[in-house]
Amino acid sequence: xxxxxxxxxxxxxxxxxxxxxxxxxxxxxxxxxxxxxxxxxxxxxxxxxxxxxxxxxxxxxxxxxxxxxx
Amino acid sequence: xxxxxxxxxxxxxxxxxxxxxxxxxxxxxxxxxxxxxxxxxxxxxxxxxxxxxxxxxxxxxxxxxxxxxxxxxxxxxxxxxxxxxxxxxxxxxxxxxxxxxxxxxxxxxxxxxxxxxxxxxxxxxxxxxxxxxxxxxxxxxxxxxxxxxxxxxxxxxx
Numbered sequence: 571x572x573x574x575x576x577x578x579x580x581x582x583x584x585x586x587x588x589x590x591x592x593x594x595x596x597x598x599x600x601x602x603x604x605x606x607x608x609x610x611x612x613x614x615x616x617x618x619x620x621x622x623x624x625x626x627x628x629x630x631x632x633x634x635x636x637x638x639x640x
Numbered sequence: 641x642x643x644x645x646x647x648x649x650x651x652x653x654x655x656x657x658x659x660x661x662x663x664x665x666x667x668x669x670x671x672x673x674x675x676x677x678x679x680x681x682x683x684x685x686x687x688x689x690x691x692x693x694x695x696x697x698x699x700x701x702x703x704x705x706x707x708x709x710x711x712x713x714x715x716x717x718x719x720x721x722x723x724x725x726x727x728x729x730x731x732x733x734x735x736x737x738x739x740x741x742x743x744x745x746x747x748x749x750x751x752x753x754x755x756x757x758x759x760x761x762x763x764x765x766x767x768x769x770x771x772x773x774x775x776x777x778x779x780x781x782x783x784x785x786x787x788x789x790x791x792x793x794x795x796x797x798x
Contacts, residue, residue: 599674601795602738610797614737 672734684788691781746790
């Protein structure tokens with residue numbers, strides 16, 4: 571199973587804020603946001619909750635799990 | 641001023657800066673960011689590669705002539721600078737969580753690489769290609785290069 575997210579969509583829904591602005595808001599680097607959006611990096615529970623809180627959404631609206639496809 | 645004194649002076653000034661900087665008004669400006677993370681690792685790579693080249697070029701003179709300390713100095717200073725940032729932030733690490741993760745990956749990869757380097761060095765000593773203390777700077781600079789390059793690679797890749 572893999573963790574995926576709607577971070578990019580959330581950013582656009584929230585006045586199209588840039589990755590840089592979002593990174594500053596949650597206290598990480600822009601590269602970290604880029605990697606999370608591409609699902610190349612799985613954020614810690616703390617960072618995931620910070621992101622969810624920033625967008626004012628439920629956890630499942632931002633992050634979701636998909637099954638591995640063979 | 642000879643090389644030994646110069647290095648000693650720089651290190652003493654750096655330690656003083658480590659204690660004083662967090663207490664000055666510049667403390668607010670001291671923050672870890674992406675550019676600084678790149679800079680730290682690029683300096684690590686440059687010092688490592690330069691150290692390897694000089695070690696292989698000059699042989700044991702790198703130690704007797706104190707070129708070892710001189711080449712390593714910029715890397716020591718940038719790591720000390722990140723220690724100052726850590727002190728100002730008052731947290732366990734000045735890096736963000738992905739940077740920490742990538743540095744762990746780099747450490748994991750530089751361990752087998754440096755062990756491999758030690759095996760090569762051992763073989764070279766056995767065949768009398770190298771002599772004396774040369775293994776030390778070669779090992780230090782090789783590990784520094786592998787670790788810095790690994791950190792940068794994983795940070796960009798993932």
